[in-house]
Amino acid sequence: MTDAGLGAAMDIRFGASVPEFLEYITDLGLDHVELKREYLQGHPEAPSPERMGELADDYGVSVTYHAPFRDWNLGSFNDASRRASAAQVKATIDDAATAGAGAVVVHGGSVPRRYPEWVREQARENALRSLAECAEYAQLVGVPMCLENQPRNASKRRYTETPDELAAVLAEVDVTPEYFGVTLDVGHAKVNGVDWGAFVDRFGDRIRVCHLHDNDGTADQHEPLVDHESVVEHVPADYFVFETKSVPDVARSVGAEPLTPDTELTSDV
Known part of the structure; x- marks a missing residue:
């Protein structure tokens, strides 16, 4: 899809500020940025949603947001934790709307495999309830929420590992596909x-x-996906996002010299 945005996600491990990162990726010919909530919560110079919208205009990039996925669980069997997690997703949707973002990526929750069956069943029900609440809110606000396929985990049961599992979750959340979409993670x-x-x-x-990221099939390694052209050509997405562990890996993903922005975190982080 030649008219789709191709860009990169900002990870909490990145020291670059958003303007520095935007300078970096646009120099590489990219025109999209995805803002992970953990980065925005952790970086001392994280922009407000209003400022993010201005930066997007200044650099000519499109924007997506990624809802929290650390210290967070839409499928928590503790309902207070579930409600708090859903509130964070809704806050991310609000910020995305203010920044003029095109979508919010969300994970579908999990539960430890070692827990009793009744706990696992309750956790899945809670995940579906949370996703329904957040998708309805996304429709109200007008920013699509997109559920991501998850990698398998030895200790945690996740609900979107296969096409069948993802389809089952989508079918149980009665929100129009326009506002409850899919994030395809090829890695x-x-x-x-x-x-x-x-x-x-x-x-x-x-x-x-x-x-967009790669691995050797043994673990979710988030290595650069250099051979991404076929994915971009055949996946009918609006936004394609390199999801790497370092800023130089963004450059490696497009076959460029893996330089690092000249920046460092302030000492109060």
Whole structure:
């Protein structure tokens, strides 16, 4: 899709400020940025949503947001924790709307596999309840929320590892696909042994965001995906996002010299 945005996500491990990162990726020819909530919460110079909208205009980039996924669980069987997690997703949707973002990426919750069956069942019900609340809120605000396929985890049960599982969750949340879409993560599909094309065949135009990274099939390594052209060509997403562990890996993803922005975090972080 030649008219789709191609860019990179800002990780909490990145020292660069948002303007420095935007300078970096636009010099590489990229035109999209995804803001992970953990980065915005952790960096001392994180922009407000209003400022982010201004920066997007200044640098000519499109924007997506990624809802929290650390210290957070939409499927917590503790309802107070579940409500707090849903509130954080809704706050991210508000910020995305203010910044003029095109979508909010969300994970679908999890539960430890070792817990009793009744706890696991309650956790899944809570995850569906949270996703429904947040998707309805996304529709109200007018920013699509996009559920991501997750990698398998030895200790945690997740609900969106395969096309069938993701389809089951989408079917149980009665919100129009326009505001409850899909984030296809090709690295997560690979480590789960699933061809990313199976997600495209199943969900088609419901895919709004596509995360680009690679691994050797043994772990979710988030290595640069240099051979990404075929994915961009065949996935009907609006935004394609390199999701890497370092800023130089963004450059490696597009075959460029892996330089690092000349920046460092302030001492009060």
